[in-house]
Structure formats: C-alpha cells, structure tokens
Amino acid sequence: MQALNFVPNRLAGSLAARTSRIVPVIVPTMANSIFSDFIEEVTLQLDAAGFMAAFGCSNFDPDYEQRLLKSFLGWHPSAVILTGGTESFRALCAGAEFPVIEAWSLPARPIDRVVGFSNFRALHSMVLALQDWGYEKIGFGYIDTPANERTEQRRQGWEAALRERGKQPEASRTQGGWLSMEDGGMILRTLLERHPDTDAIAFASDVLAVGAILECHRLGLRVPEDMAITGCGDMDLSIIVNPALTTVHVPGRQLGRTCAQMIMQLSEGTYDGPKTIELGTSLIRRGSA
Amino acid sequence: MQALNFVPNRLAGSLAARTSRIVPVIVPTMANSIFSDFIEEVTLQLDAAGFMAAFGCSNFDPDYEQRLLKSFLGWHPSAVILTGGTESFRALCAGAEFPVIEAWSLPARPIDRVVGFSNFRALHSMVLALQDWGYEKIGFGYIDTPANERTEQRRQGWEAALRERGKQPEASRTQGGWLSMEDGGMILRTLLERHPDTDAIAFASDVLAVGAILECHRLGLRVPEDMAITGCGDMDLSIIVNPALTTVHVPGRQLGRTCAQMIMQLSEGTYDGPKTIELGTSLIRRGSA
DNA sequence: GTGAAAGCGCTAACAT
DNA sequence: ATGTTAGCGCTTTCAC
Numbered sequence: 001m002q003a004l005n006f007v008p009n010r011l012a013g014s015l016a017a018r019t020s021r022i023v024p025v026i027v028p029t030m031a032n033s034i035f036s037d038f039i040e041e042v043t044l045q046l047d048a049a050g051f052m053a054a055f056g057c058s059n060f061d062p063d064y065e066q067r068l069l070k071s072f073l074g075w076h077p078s079a080v081i082l083t084g085g086t087e088s089f090r091a092l093c094a095g096a097e098f099p100v101i102e103a104w105s106l107p108a109r110p111i112d113r114v115v116g117f118s119n120f121r122a123l124h125s126m127v128l129a130l131q132d133w134g135y136e137k138i139g140f141g142y143i144d145t146p147a148n149e150r151t152e153q154r155r156q157g158w159e160a161a162l163r164e165r166g167k168q169p170e171a172s173r174t175q176g177g178w179l180s181m182e183d184g185g186m187i188l189r190t191l192l193e194r195h196p197d198t199d200a201i202a203f204a205s206d207v208l209a210v211g212a213i214l215e216c217h218r219l220g221l222r223v224p225e226d227m228a229i230t231g232c233g234d235m236d237l238s239i240i241v242n243p244a245l246t247t248v249h250v251p252g253r254q255l256g257r258t259c260a261q262m263i264m265q266l267s268e269g270t271y272d273g274p275k276t277i278e279l280g281t282s283l284i285r286r287g288s289a
Numbered sequence: 290m291q292a293l294n295f296v297p298n299r300l301a302g303s304l305a306a307r308t309s310r311i312v313p314v315i316v317p318t319m320a321n322s323i324f325s326d327f328i329e330e331v332t333l334q335l336d337a338a339g340f341m342a343a344f345g346c347s348n349f350d351p352d353y354e355q356r357l358l359k360s361f362l363g364w365h366p367s368a369v370i371l372t373g374g375t376e377s378f379r380a381l382c383a384g385a386e387f388p389v390i391e392a393w394s395l396p397a398r399p400i401d402r403v404v405g406f407s408n409f410r411a412l413h414s415m416v417l418a419l420q421d422w423g424y425e426k427i428g429f430g431y432i433d434t435p436a437n438e439r440t441e442q443r444r445q446g447w448e449a450a451l452r453e454r455g456k457q458p459e460a461s462r463t464q465g466g467w468l469s470m471e472d473g474g475m476i477l478r479t480l481l482e483r484h485p486d487t488d489a490i491a492f493a494s495d496v497l498a499v500g501a502i503l504e505c506h507r508l509g510l511r512v513p514e515d516m517a518i519t520g521c522g523d524m525d526l527s528i529i530v531n532p533a534l535t536t537v538h539v540p541g542r543q544l545g546r547t548c549a550q551m552i553m554q555l556s557e558g559t560y561d562g563p564k565t566i567e568l569g570t571s572l573i574r575r576g577s578a
Numbered sequence: 579g580t581g582a583a584a585g586c587g588c589t590a591a592c593a594t
Numbered sequence: 595a596t597g598t599t600a601g602c603g604c605t606t607t608c609a610c
Contacts, residue, residue, distance in 0.1 A: 005381070010363035011304040012587035015602050020300060030329040032525065033322035040319040043346050052360065054343045057332050071341065074299035092294070181525070210529055236321065236470070240499055240529045301603035304586050 014076065019098075023263060024072035025081040026056045026065060028148070032179060032207050033235055034252075035083070038103070041256030042081065049264045051078060059178070060145040062086045069093075079263040082111075085149040099266050101259050104250075105150045106278060114276045115258045119150045122248045122281045123157030126230055127202055129283055131165055135200035135228055138162060140171040141187040141212065142204035143179055154204045154232060170195050184211025185218075188227075199228060200289060206231035210241045213288060228289035243287025251279045303365065308387075312552060313361035314370040315345045315354060317437070321468060321496050322524055323541075324372070327392070330545030331370065338553045340367060348467070349434040351375045358382075368552040371400075374438040388555050390548050393539075394439045395567060403565045404547045408439045411537045411570045412446030415519055416491050418572055420454055424489035424517055427451065429460040430476040430501065431493035432468055443493045443521060459484050473500025474507075477516075488517060489578060495520035499530045502577060517578035532576025540568045 014020035023046055027035045043053045056072060058065035066088045072080065073092065079099045082089055085107055093100045093111050100112040105119050123140075130138050140158040142151050159169045172191035174183045187208060191198055203209035209231030213223050221227045223243055231238060231247040238245035258277055265271035303309035312335055316324045332342045345361060347354035355377045361369065362381065368388040371378055374396055382389045382400050389401040394408050412429075419427050429447040431440050448458045461480035463472045476497060480487055492498035498520030502512050510516045512532055520527060520536035527534035547566055554560035 007359060007362045009304070009365065009587050011300050011309060011365055012602090013363075013589070015298070015300040015304055015604085016587080016589040018589090018602070030325045030332070031322065033320065033325060036319045036322060036325065039344075040346055040348075043319070043344070044348070047345070047357065047360070052343060052364075054341060055328075055332070056336070057329055059329075059333070068336065070296060071336075073296045074302075075341075076298065076300055181529075214529065237526065237529055240470075240503065240526055242531050298603050301586090302605070304588085305603080305605040307586070307605090 018076065019078050020076045021051045022054055022072075022075045022077045023051050023079045023081065024054045024056060024069070024075070024077050025083075026058055026068055026072075027083045028058050028060045028145075029179065030055075030057050034205070034207070034233060037252040038256040041253045042260050045257055045260030046263065049260075051263070058084055060148065062088060062147045065089075066092065078267055081259050081263075084147070086147040099263060101262065103255055103259055105153060106276070107149065110276065112275070113262065115255055115262060115279070116277075117250065117255070117279045117281050119153035120157040120160070122232055122250070123154040123202060123204070124161045125157075125283055126232070126248055127158045127161035128164075129285075130200050130202060130228065130230065130289060131161070131167075133228075133289065135289070137170075137195065137198045137200070138167070139191045139195065139198045139201040140169065140204070141184065141191065141201050141208055142171070142173045143177055143183055143208070144173045144175050151204050158202055170198070179205060179207050181207055181211030181214065184208035185215030188212040188215045189219075199226075200224075200230070201227065202230045204232055206233040206235045206238050206245060206247055209245055209247070209288070210237045213241050213243075213245070224287065224289050230289045234284055238286070241288075246286045246289040247284055249282045249284050251281065254279055307365065308367050309365045310340045311343055311361075311364045311366045312340050312368045312370065313343045313345060313358070313364070313366050314372075315347055315357055315361075316372045317347050317349045317434075318468065319344075319346050323494070323496070323522060326541040327545040330542045331549050334546055334549030335552065338549075340552070347373055349437065351377055351436045354378075355381065367556055370548050370552075373436070375436040388552060390551065392544055392548055394442065395565070396438065399565065401564070402551065404544055404551065404568070405566075406539065406544070406568045406570050408442035409446040409449070411521055411539070412443040412491060412493070413450045414446075414572055415521070415537055416447045416450035417453075418574075419489050419491060419517065419519065419578060420450070420456075422517075422578065424578070426459075426484065426487045426489070427456070428480045428484065428487045428490040429458065429493070430473065430480065430490050430497055431460065431462045432466055432472055432497070433462045433464050440493050447491055459487070468494060468496050470496055470500030470503065473497035474504030477501040477504045478508075488515075489513075489519070490516065491519045493521055495522040495524045495527050495534060495536055498534055498536070498577070499526045502530050502532075502534070513576065513578050519578045523573055527575070530577075535575045535578040536573055538571045538573050540570065543568055
C-alpha cells in the first residue's frame with residue numbers, strides 16, 4: 001500500500017473516535033527542574049501507549065492556568081493531569097467525560113482522581129526532626145503565589161510541628177515573584193532581621209534553600225552551625241551546594257509513572273485501584289541541618 | 290449564545306482548516322533544566338498566539354526520536370521545532386507544508402530553517418581563553434550519544450583551539466549514558482589516569498562540569514589551582530557549585546522566543562527575516578578556571 | 579453581506 | 595469476514 005511515509009491524520013481519527021489520545025499536563029513552572037522528572041516520565045510512559053502528553057506552563061498564574069485548560073479541553077483529551085490545584089479547574093472539569101488527575105498534592109476536596117503525596121507531612125516531619133536535632137527557633141521560608149495549595153500545606157505542616165512542641169511559628173515569605181534562588185537569600189535576610197535568634201529555616205523548596213545557603217556564605221554565616229537550612233524536593237541542586245542540603249525527597253518520577261499508568265489502565269477499562277493514590281516522601285539528612 | 294463553558298472542538302476545526310496550530314517541539318531530555326528556559330519561552334509565546342506547543346522527549350535515542358516526530362506529524366502541525374538534529378528527520382520532513390525549525394545548533398546542511406548558535410565557537414573561544422589564562426594541558430569531557438551534532442561541534446571547537454596553538458588534543462568521554470553529574474566525575478578520573486598532567490578540562494556541559502568539581506572535592510584536588518574546570522550552558526547549577534563555574538552562556542530563552550516569533554510571523558505571512566538566525570553565546574568567567 | 583452545503587479523513591456501525 | 599455508509603463539528607466555498 002504505502003511504500004513509505006504515510007501518516008494517518010489523527011485529527012480526523014480523533015474527531016471520528018471522539019477521543020484524541022492527547023493528555024494535557026499543566027504545571028506551574030518548567031524552570032528549576034522541579035517537575036522535569038515528572039514530565040519526562042509522563043511523556044515516556046504515555047507515548048509508549050500511543051498517547052501524546054501536551055504540557056502547559058501556568059507560571060503560577062491562575063487566570064492563565066484556566067485559559068490554558070480551556071484551550072486544552074478543545075482537543076477533547078483522553079485525560080488531564082493538573083498540578084496547580086486551583087478551584088477554578090473544578091467548574092471546567094465538571095462532568096468531564098475523561099479522567100482528571102490532580103498530582104503532587106492531596107487536595108482536601110478532589111475534583112476526581114489524585115496521585116499525590118502529603119505536603120503537610122513532608123514539612124511536618126522535617127520540622128519535627130529539626131527540633132529533635134536541637135534547633136530551637138525554626139522559621140519557614142516560602143513564596144506566596146496565589147492558589148498554591150502545595151506551599152500552603154507545607155506551611156501548615158511546619159506550623160503544626162512547632163505548636164505540638166509549644167513553640168511560636170515565625171515565617172518569612174516573598175510575595176509573588178517566581179521561585180528563584182535570589183528569593184531564598186532575601187527571605188533569609190528578612191527573617192534574620194525580624195528574628196535574629198533564628199537558628200534554622202525550613203524552606204518550602206530546595207531552590208529557596210540553596211539560595212539561602214549561598215546567602216549565608218556571603219553573610220559569613222556558617223551552615224549549619226550558625227544557621228541550619230532545609231529544603232523540600234530533593235532536586236539536583238541539593239547535592240551540589242556546600243554543605244549538601246538536608247531535604248525531603250519527593251517522588252517526582254514515580255508520581256509521573258503512576259499518573260500515566262492510571263490513565264492507560266483507565267482507558268482500557270482495566271484499572272481497579274483507588275481514586276486517590278498517595279505516595280510517600282522521605283527525609284534526607286545531608287550537611288545543612 | 291453560550292452562558293458559559295462552550296468549548297469549540299479544535300479537532301474538527303483543525304481538520305476542516307487543514308492546520309492544527311499544534312507545534313511539536315522535540316528535545317533530547319527534560320532533565321537538568323538544560324532546555325527548561327527554552328521550553329518555557331516557546332510555550333508562553335506560542336500560547337499567546339493561539340498555538341499549542343507539544344513537547345516530546347527523545348532521551349537521545351534517534352529511533353525513538355523518529356517515531357516521536359512521525360507521531361506528531363499525524364497532528365498536522367503548524368510548524369515543528371527540532372533540537373535533535375538527526376539526519377533521519379530530513380526524510381520525514383521532506384516536502385513538509387509547514388516550517389521546520391532546527392534549534393540549538395547551526396547544522397551544516399539545514400532541513401529548512403534554523404535558530405541556533407555556534408557550538409563550535411562556544412568551545413573554541415573557551416579553550417582559547419583557557420590557554421590565554423595559562424593552562425597547558427586541556428582535556429575535553431563529554432558524553433558520546435549517537436547523532437548528537439551539538440556535542441560533536443563542541444568537541445571540534447576544543448580540538449581546533451588546541452591545534453591552533455600547536456597542542457595535542459586529549460579527550461575523555463562516557464559512552465551513551467544519560468547526561469548526569471556522576472558521568473562528569475567518571476570522566477575526570479579517566480582523564481586523570483590517562484593523562485595525569487592535565488591541568489584543565491573543558492566539559493561539553495555544565496552538568497558534567499559540576500559533577501567533576503564535586504569529584505575534585507572528593508579527590509582532594511583544588512579547583513582551579515590543581516585542576517581548572519569549565520562547562521557549557523550556564524545553567525542554574527553553575528553558580529551553586531563552589532567555586533562557581535566558568536562557562537559559556539547559551540541563550541536558551543532567547544532561542545525560544547526567536548523560534549516562536551518566526552513561527553507566528555511565518556503563519557501570518559509577515560516574516561521577512563533570513564532562513565537561518567544565529568544567536569551569540571558569551572563566555573562567563575567565574576571561579577573554576 | 580448573509581446563509582446553505584460540501585467535505586476535511588477518518589471510525590464505527592451497519593449491511594451484505 | 596468484508597464492504598459500504600453515515601457522520602464527527604467545524605471551515606470554506608459558493609450561491610443567493
């Protein structure tokens with residue numbers, strides 16, 4: 001029939017079949033390689049099953065995020081993977097005829113399915129450990145982006161861990177701003193100004209934590225003797241910085257694989273797992289705390 | 290008309306209009322944030338013009354890369370952005386009715402359009418500088434993935450710079466393997482074994498270079514006194530490591546923007562630039578050399 | 579200018 | 595089993 005190079009028109013195919021095998025994935029950022037393992041794994045797994053992952057990047061902007069999803073919806077996706085977790089998605093996905101997976105957190109009121117981990121417990125266990133290691137005045141450093149459920153849950157984890165031991169929580173944050181190392185340094189300075197007796201800061205992200213360690217070097221503060229720093233994410237950065245970062249490992253690749261498998265099995269009707277899958281995190285102690 | 294939530298079927302629209310406004314982008318890897326700025330910028334720019342960027346990740350596998358492109362072709366894309374640069378693309382794209390952009394390098398025999406920079410000159414100027422700074426025996430460290438034009442051109446740049454000054458090139462590499470920091474350390478050890486008098490290594494990538502610096506710490510080698518290390522890419526990692534990495538800045542974000550603009554203007558018929566756009570790199574001297 | 583009709587290239591349901 | 599046909603939801607063209 002075709003000597004070579006006949007490519008079936010998937011637009012026609014998808015239109016007729018009423019499903020496109022497109023799987024949009026919306027992430028808040030492509031920078032910092034936070035989601036890169038996740039993205040890579042989702043792409044790989046889905047592609048092997050004939051699905052096409054299509055990535056959208058919201059830059060932590062809920063409005064844009066919503067337009068993005070709306071636009072993706074026009075492709076009649078086979079499934080959707082959301083990592084933003086804004087409430088605005090709920091309406092758009094209401095009555096969707098395809099699976100909607102929220103990844104990277106455990107929403108209190110899920111839209112449909114979830115493949116996540118507890119952001120609360122990630123920081124809760126870190127701050128408990130920090131107290132066990134003898135740190136007294138533990139701050140929290142984060143970026144306050146709108147509708148960021150993940151960060152908010154981490155903040156609550158930190159706060160709860162302190163209150164359980166009768167301590168008063170003090171946090172510092174940068175409003176908006178993209179997640180950058182500079183912000184980490186800024187947060188450190190602010191917190192130190194307001195609370196000079198701070199001896200440890202748990203950051204909501206490795207990126208911020210690494211920035212803070214670099215700032216400590218500039219300020220002449222020894223890590224962890226003068227100031228302990230911890231992150232969350234276990235990104236590449238964390239073993240490069242000196243001292244290496246004590247952090248929480250987040251199973252990005254495994255989350256990706258789990259999402260992809262759920263979608264593939266759902267599409268074949270062979271999925272028999274629960275609607276919500278929780279993956280574990282683990283505390284990794286290195287030199288910075 | 291629609292109170293809320295009517296989403297036009299883009300499959301039908303694209304089928305009828307014979308163009309989908311999908312722009313596939315194929316990159317070799319999502320890891321290490323090498324391409325993350327590029328990806329983010331392409332997504333953002335194209336989305337604003339109603340195009341949808343769809344990313345595929347080849348993992349440096351030419352076969353898979355080709356299947357990926359074939360699969361993308363079935364969506365009747367409005368344009369295609371390629372960063373792999375394998376010859377196998379040429380046949381698939383022959384007589385394509387849409388623009389094909391090769392990004393991140395300057396291919397000797399372009400398929401169609403290119404938005405790139407000179408990988409040759411990136412390393413050539415670095416190695417020239419290294420010699421100006423007094424380094425005598427300069428090695429080259431790289432990963433030998435199949436059909437990786439970018440790395441090969443960087444290798445040639447290093448070789449040419451040495452030969453121009455009458456030196457003999459000695460390189461070390463890892464076969465296959467994904468681009469990881471571990472590989473950087475391995476390359477360092479191999480090169481040191483074979484040529485103990487090496488006083489500088491120019492790496493084809495920041496990732497390898499940072500891995501090598503970490504390995505130097507383990508080996509008790511001072512950087513740059515005992516061993517100078519340079520990278521290529523100017524990724525986030527490069528300012529975290531100690532000493533900070535001397536490297537070549539690659540304009541990832543600008544490449545992304547330029548690709549997107551070319552595609553948008555081409556689709557409106559308002560593009561009047563050249564078929565090939567070359568962007569510049571710049572040498573950034575930090576502490577590691 | 580506005581409105582009806584043809585058809586994009588497939589899939590799926592039906593008839594043979 | 596194989597062949598035929600209707601129609602997916604739009605865009606575009608052509609007639610009015």
